[in-house]
Amino acid sequence: MPFGGPPAEAGTVYLVGGGPGDPGLVTLRGAQLLATATVIAHDRLSPPEPLTLRRDDAELINVGKQPARHALSQDEINDLLVVKAAAGEAVVRFKGGDPFVLARGSEEAQACAVAGIPFQVVPGITSGIAAPAYAGIPVTHRSVAPAFAVVTGHEDPSKGATQADYAALARFPGTLLLYMGMGRLGEIAAALVDAGRPATTPVALVEWGTTPRQRTVTATLADVADRARQVGLASPAIIVVGDVVALRDEIGWFEQRPLHGMSVLVPRTRHQASELSERLRTLGADPVEAPTIAIEPSRATEALRDAVASLVDGAYDWVVFTSSNGVDATWAHVEQLGGDARWFSRVRLGAVGSGTAEALWQRGLLADVVPERQTTRALAQALIAAASAAAPRALLPRADLATPTLTAELRDAGWDADDIEAYRTVAAAELPDGVAERIRDGGVDAVAFASSSTVRNLVDLLGGTPPPATRIVSIGPVTSQTCREVGMRVDAEAESHDIDGLVAAVVAATRTG
Numbered sequence: 001m002p003f004g005g006p007p008a009e010a011g012t013v014y015l016v017g018g019g020p021g022d023p024g025l026v027t028l029r030g031a032q033l034l035a036t037a038t039v040i041a042h043d044r045l046s047p048p049e050p051l052t053l054r055r056d057d058a059e060l061i062n063v064g065k066q067p068a069r070h071a072l073s074q075d076e077i078n079d080l081l082v083v084k085a086a087a088g089e090a091v092v093r094f095k096g097g098d099p100f101v102l103a104r105g106s107e108e109a110q111a112c113a114v115a116g117i118p119f120q121v122v123p124g125i126t127s128g129i130a131a132p133a134y135a136g137i138p139v140t141h142r143s144v145a146p147a148f149a150v151v152t153g154h155e156d157p158s159k160g161a162t163q164a165d166y167a168a169l170a171r172f173p174g175t176l177l178l179y180m181g182m183g184r185l186g187e188i189a190a191a192l193v194d195a196g197r198p199a200t201t202p203v204a205l206v207e208w209g210t211t212p213r214q215r216t217v218t219a220t221l222a223d224v225a226d227r228a229r230q231v232g233l234a235s236p237a238i239i240v241v242g243d244v245v246a247l248r249d250e251i252g253w254f255e256q257r258p259l260h261g262m263s264v265l266v267p268r269t270r271h272q273a274s275e276l277s278e279r280l281r282t283l284g285a286d287p288v289e290a291p292t293i294a295i296e297p298s299r300a301t302e303a304l305r306d307a308v309a310s311l312v313d314g315a316y317d318w319v320v321f322t323s324s325n326g327v328d329a330t331w332a333h334v335e336q337l338g339g340d341a342r343w344f345s346r347v348r349l350g351a352v353g354s355g356t357a358e359a360l361w362q363r364g365l366l367a368d369v370v371p372e373r374q375t376t377r378a379l380a381q382a383l384i385a386a387a388s389a390a391a392p393r394a395l396l397p398r399a400d401l402a403t404p405t406l407t408a409e410l411r412d413a414g415w416d417a418d419d420i421e422a423y424r425t426v427a428a429a430e431l432p433d434g435v436a437e438r439i440r441d442g443g444v445d446a447v448a449f450a451s452s453s454t455v456r457n458l459v460d461l462l463g464g465t466p467p468p469a470t471r472i473v474s475i476g477p478v479t480s481q482t483c484r485e486v487g488m489r490v491d492a493e494a495e496s497h498d499i500d501g502l503v504a505a506v507v508a509a510t511r512t513g
């Protein structure tokens, strides 16, 4: 981990701030410790995605509430950290936001100090600053607010003495950031007005800030409680009080992204899902990954190995790839045989799809032919047009279930095409936990299908098609046809049959909704 510092040490407790929710806001030090700890204690407000950095053998303990049992008390959490570290574990206590801002990280540090357990604190980005920033609200502004105050909204201001001094807060010359205040929103707003803040003071509520679920409501102290009730806004949320709220109209950005708040199912191979998910996430979507097919090595690897070995003898004029999986499988043989990119110096390369061309490029190989329309038919035509020899010899390392179109068209044109199984596509055994229910309950706004096999496999795994309100998006005509065959309406089809095209089609489909 660049700049992440040394790995987590046995016998030490690390109090790590996980930031407000966006996994990209975890610090490099925090990520390094998550990746090397042997025990990680997390809770409801610590972001879940960074936990996937953990070692395979790390023990993950949820100290927050779970359906089957209550949350651990603070004393129990303190004990757990001390006991685990004393037993020689490298312990990360992973917390939402910053561990020392309106959180009990300081009590956990005290417990370690008392027990003589070494500990370190890794600050995190606190939600009171980050959630407004993602809502387009700066907590200070040179001409609007010179200061901000971080306040707990946990206490009931109408019940006499509280630690938060509402008279002082009402006079405070800057922005107020109230955490944990949604349960007492009405009382808090009333207490500030009673103590002298104008009832017209702007207020923003930012719920689930920095996550795809982020929602922001703006109001005034006079009507904020009613507005929250109307919209159904609840905890976790930051209450922002002050004139900086108005800047949101000018510099709001996060919720304005084209797919903000949309959940998009990504039924792809485990291997390929991440690129599409990442692209969707950048546009604001909440990608739900559902691996429906898995790539397995071919059972008959000798044929491809022999073909690869014969490349150096000039046995082929062309090697034609129809997927990045084919590139991966072929390259694995090159490596096993002790070869490198020079083994391809006597052949020309064809590739369908920018992902396939990219997989070649990563191995130092530039594809000679990449058809504009990314179908196997277009590839066949482009190859035939580009061939200089009379009867070109071509190696086609493909999937076990690949359609015969490409090979047939090349052979019809006089090519000597060697179609060799490079890998197998098999159906996944089941959908990840909760995903089937989420799809059936309409909790997914769109499904992005990148191949016909994912269409069939998803319908099999689901035992039917998604509900009619779910937008169906397909990567190209063949996949669309399969969607229709299984009884689904296609809301958008990618114009370019690659990840870019699929992402653009998802945006188009959700706009017309």
Ligand SMILES: C[S@@+](CC[C@H](N)C(=O)[O-])C[C@H]1O[C@@H](n2cnc3c(N)ncnc32)[C@H](O)[C@@H]1O
Pocket (backbone or CB within 6 Å): 020, 021, 045, 096, 097, 098, 099, 100, 101, 102, 103, 125, 126, 127, 128, 131, 178, 179, 180, 181, 206, 207, 208, 209, 210, 211, 235, 236, 237, 238
């Ligand atoms: C116990 S405090 C923990 C604060 C945390 N230590 C921090 O620095 O952000 C919990 C409160 O933080 C706020 N909070 C945490 N995550 C949030 C998020 N993603 N969006 C809005 N508010 C959040 C809410 O006010 C919530 O009630």
